[in-house]
Each structure stands twice: as C-alpha cells, then as structure tokens.
Amino acid sequence: MLAGRKAGDNTQLLALAEALGWPFETKRIRNRAFELFSNRFLGVTLAGVDLKNSDRLDPPWPDLVLTAGRRNEPVARWIRKQSGGRTRLVHVGRPWAPLECFDLIVTTPQYNLPARPNVLVVDLPLHGLAREALDQLRDDWAARFSRMPEPRWVVLFGGDSGPFVFTSSKAKRLACWLNERVGKSGGSVLVSNSARTPEDVYKTFLDALEVPVHAYHWGSDEDNPYRGYLAIADQFVVTGESMSMLAEAAAANRPLYIFDLSDNPTDISGSSERPWWTIPHNFRYKPLTHRLAMWLAPSRMRRDISRIQEKLVQDGVAVWAGQNTVAEARGASKEALDCAVNGVRQLFFHGEGSQE
Numbered sequence: 001m002l003a004g005r006k007a008g009d010n011t012q013l014l015a016l017a018e019a020l021g022w023p024f025e026t027k028r029i030r031n032r033a034f035e036l037f038s039n040r041f042l043g044v045t046l047a048g049v050d051l052k053n054s055d056r057l058d059p060p061w062p063d064l065v066l067t068a069g070r071r072n073e074p075v076a077r078w079i080r081k082q083s084g085g086r087t088r089l090v091h092v093g094r095p096w097a098p099l100e101c102f103d104l105i106v107t108t109p110q111y112n113l114p115a116r117p118n119v120l121v122v123d124l125p126l127h128g129l130a131r132e133a134l135d136q137l138r139d140d141w142a143a144r145f146s147r148m149p150e151p152r153w154v155v156l157f158g159g160d161s162g163p164f165v166f167t168s169s170k171a172k173r174l175a176c177w178l179n180e181r182v183g184k185s186g187g188s189v190l191v192s193n194s195a196r197t198p199e200d201v202y203k204t205f206l207d208a209l210e211v212p213v214h215a216y217h218w219g220s221d222e223d224n225p226y227r228g229y230l231a232i233a234d235q236f237v238v239t240g241e242s243m244s245m246l247a248e249a250a251a252a253n254r255p256l257y258i259f260d261l262s263d264n265p266t267d268i269s270g271s272s273e274r275p276w277w278t279i280p281h282n283f284r285y286k287p288l289t290h291r292l293a294m295w296l297a298p299s300r301m302r303r304d305i306s307r308i309q310e311k312l313v314q315d316g317v318a319v320w321a322g323q324n325t326v327a328e329a330r331g332a333s334k335e336a337l338d339c340a341v342n343g344v345r346q347l348f349f350h351g352e353g354s355q356e
Contacts, residue, residue, distance in 0.1 A: 001066040002075055003028045007195065008125065008244035009068035012092045015128035016106070017066055019341045025062075027055040031071045039070060040096065044077045061087055064344070068092040077101060088347050092126065092340075094303070103347050106340045109307040110243065120343045122336035123311060124247040130334065131253045134231040141228035148214055151187040151234035153178065156249065157205075158242030159196030162303060163291060164261040165281045166197065166239070168204040174259055175208035177322050178237070188212035190229050194242070195219070237321055240309055246318070251334070255326035256318040258309055265322075 001013040003026050017024045032038075035048030042048075046057075048071070057075070061083035067076040073095055080087040088103045094111040095102060105119045106126070113119050145152070155178070159166045178189055189211055193202045195218055206215055216225055236249040240258045249256050263282070264273050282288065293302065312318040316330045 001026050002072040004069045004072050005031075006069055008242070009093065011244055012126040013066045013068055015126045015337060016090075016092065016340055016344070018128055019337050020344060022064075024066075027057065029072050029075055030054045035071055039074045043074065043097070044081055045074050046078055047074075049075060063348070064088045064090065066090050066092065070096045073097050073101075090344055090347070104343050106343065108243065109311065110303050110305045112302050112304070120339060122339050124250065124308065124336050125243045126337050126340055127244065127248050127251065128337070129227075129230065129248050129251045131251065134227070134252055137227060137231040141225070141232045144225075144228065145190065145214065145232060148188040148190060149186055149212055151185055152232055153182055153187060153189050153235045153237060154229045154233035154249075155189055155191040155237045156229075156239065156242070156245045157191065157193040157197045157202065158239040158245060158261075159194060159198060159201075160284075160286055161196060161241040162286065162305070163282075164241040165263075165284065165286075166201050166261055167281060168201050170261060171201045171205035172208045174237070174321070175205050179208075179210045182211040187234070188214070190214045190216075190225075190233070192216040192224075192226060192229060193218050194245075235326075241305060243305060243308055246308070246312065247336075250312060250317050253330070256312075257321035257326065258312070258318050259321045265320075 001017050001024060003010045003013065014026075030050040030053040032048050032050050038045060038048035057079065059082070061079055063086070065076045065079055065087055067073060067089065068091065073091065074097075076089050076091070077097070080089055089101070090104045090106065091102045092106045094107060094113065095105060099105060099113070099116055099119065103118060105113065105116075107113050107119060107121055108123070108125060109121060113121070155174075157166075182189060189209060191205070191213060193216070197218070202217075206213065216222060218224075230248060230252050233249075233252060233254050235255045235257070236252065237257045237259055238245050238249050240246070240260050240262075246256075246258065263279050282291075309318075313320070319326055
C-alpha cells in the first residue's frame with residue numbers, strides 16, 4: 001500500500017490490506033511542493049515525489065497496489081507501467097485521474113462518481129475496528145481512566161475541511177452543550193484533537209468546559225489514547241466533517257452525536273440562515289476554493305459529506321448534537337469493508353484489469 005500524508009486515507013488502506021489477509025508492504029511517499037502540477041499534467045510520473053525522503057520503489061513489482069488521495073495516484077500508475085501492466089490498482093476515495101486508470105475504485109456517497117463496473121460505492125469509509133476488539137481493550141483503558149467519572153463522553157475533534165471552518169465560537173457552543181448534558185449526569189469528557197484542529201479553537205473549548213476532562217493533544221509526547229477512548233466511551237460526540245472518525249465511532253456501538261460544523265447548524269433550534277458571503281471566514285482559501293469547485297468543477301470532482309451524515313441519522317446510528325437524544329445505540333454494520341474485500345478478490349479471480 002502507498003501511504004500518504006492524510007491519516008484518514010492511511011487508516012482506510014491499512015484496514016483493507018489487513019482484511020485481505022495477503023502479505024503486504026507499506027511504502028511511505030513524500031511529495032514535492034509542485035506535485036499538483038506534475039501529477040495533474042504529466043500523468044504517469046515520479047516527478048512529484050521526493051525520492052530522497054520516500055521509501056524505495058524497486059522490483060519485484062507487486063500484484064496489487066492500494067492507494068488513496070491525489071498525490072499517490074501517479075506513483076501507483078508508474079508501478080503498474082514498470083510491471084508491464086501486470087499490477088492491479090485499487091484506489092480508495094475519489095481519484096483525480098480518469099476512472100479507467102484503476103481496476104477498482106472503492107468510494108463513498110460523498111463523492112459523486114458515476115456508475116461504472118470498476119466503481120464500488122460503500123456506505124462509510126473503511127476501517128478495521130469492531131466492538132469485539134474494543135471490548136478486549138476496555139478493562140485496561142478503564143483502569144487508566146478510573147479517576148474520570150462515568151458516564152464518559154468521548155469528544156473527537158476534526159477541523160477545517162472543505163466548506164467547514166472550525167471557529168472558537170463553535171467550540172464554545174459545543175462546550176456549553178456538554179456542560180449541560182455531562183453536568184446533569186455527573187460524568188466526564190475525554191477529548192482528542194487532530195492535526196486539522198486549530199490550536200486556538202481547542203484551547204477555547206477546554207477553557208469553556210466546566211466538567212472533569214482529560215484532553216489529548218495531537219502530536220504530543222503522550223501515548224495516543226484514541227483506541228482506548230473508543231473502547232471505554234459511554235457516549236460519543238464527533239465533529240461532522242470527519243468521515244473516518246464518524247465511521248469508527250459508529251462501529252463502537254455507543255450513542256453517537258454529530259456536531260455540525262456548518263455556519264447554519266442543524267443542531268440548534270431556531271438558528272437563522274446566514275448567506276455564506278456575509279461570514280468573513282468563508283473567504284479563507286479552503287472554504288472559498290471548495291465553493292468554487294462545487295460550482296465550476298465536473299460533477300465527479302465535487303464532494304457532499306451530508307450524504308453520509310444523513311445516512312447515519314436515517315439509519316438510527318447517530319443524531320445531531322443539541323437536537324435530539326440517542327434513544328438506543330445502534331452501531332454501523334461491517335458491510336463496507338466486507339464489500340471492498342470481495343471487490344478486490346474478484347479482480348484476481350474474475351477481472352481482466354484496466355488499461356492505461
């Protein structure tokens with residue numbers, strides 16, 4: 001598998017590689033600053049790769065390459081070219097290259113990909129978590145956090161992504177809601193930020209909390225308690241822009257609340273609709289370019305994560321934070337990973353492969 005810089009992409013690739021049960025290697029690829037130009041216009045090339053700081057790509061060439069994200073697409077296609085076309089390519093997510101460049105594309109409803117024989121749409125991002133595995137970790141992690149009162153609310157923070165800008169005011173709104181909910185139950189909050197969480201936003205959230213809290217800071221020297229959080233959580237609150245964290249929390253089969261990071265949230269009764277152009281932070285690079293892409297880009301290059309959020313709510317797996325109370329926990333199924341594994345296996349038992 002070709003690992004890149006996004007943890008969510010790498011998590012999906014690792015889950016698929018492990019579920020296949022075949023021997024595999026992880027190759028970590030570092031890109032040059034101009035990779036967007038070279039990858040977009042030069043196609044099958046290593047021009048955008050920082051070869052000195054990336055893992056070596058040497059024969060024997062693999063039977064299968066798993067990749068995700070724009071940056072490693074040309075690398076995967078280059079490997080197939082070196083193999084004389086023998087290597088099969090499986091892309092997870094939305095590819096930038098033409099769809100026919102891949103033997104299989106495993107994607108989710110947030111991407112508007114057309115129906116093709118080599119496009120497999122699954123409900124949620126891939127992951128290898130299961131409630132049974134988390135239960136095996138529960139006792140050890142519960143002992144580590146024995147001083148944190150139950151019920152334990154696990155809060156997972158993403159950050160700026162596409163049209164979503166995580167502001168301090170949104171963080172404070174979430175903290176106030178948790179103060180009310182957790183304060184009534186006498187519980188505690190276990191919270192983790194991520195690489196995308198703005199530091200000032202995280203600080204605002206922690207400063208506004210009035211209940212017992214354990215806070216993990218991404219990238220700190222402390223052992224990452226993420227899996228431990230998943231194992232001992234009694235309730236989850238996940239920021240709605242993070243599809244991977246939503247999928248993993250859903251698999252934990254505990255009450256799940258989605259915190260809406262939009263500027264017109266569904267989680268606050270009576271919130272007024274504000275035109276996007278009246279909100280200054282929407283003129284930052286990420287939200288502005290996302291809106292331009294949604295207006296001008298081809299249909300298959302657009303992204304609408306509300307489709308996954310709505311599916312979780314419709315299936316009773318999650319509710320919006322602040323709007324409803326979870327009546328009964330209903331974990332998401334494991335069908336996505338099973339479907340992806342079956343799709344990959346069929347390439348070798350039934351498929352003829354794609355062509356460059």
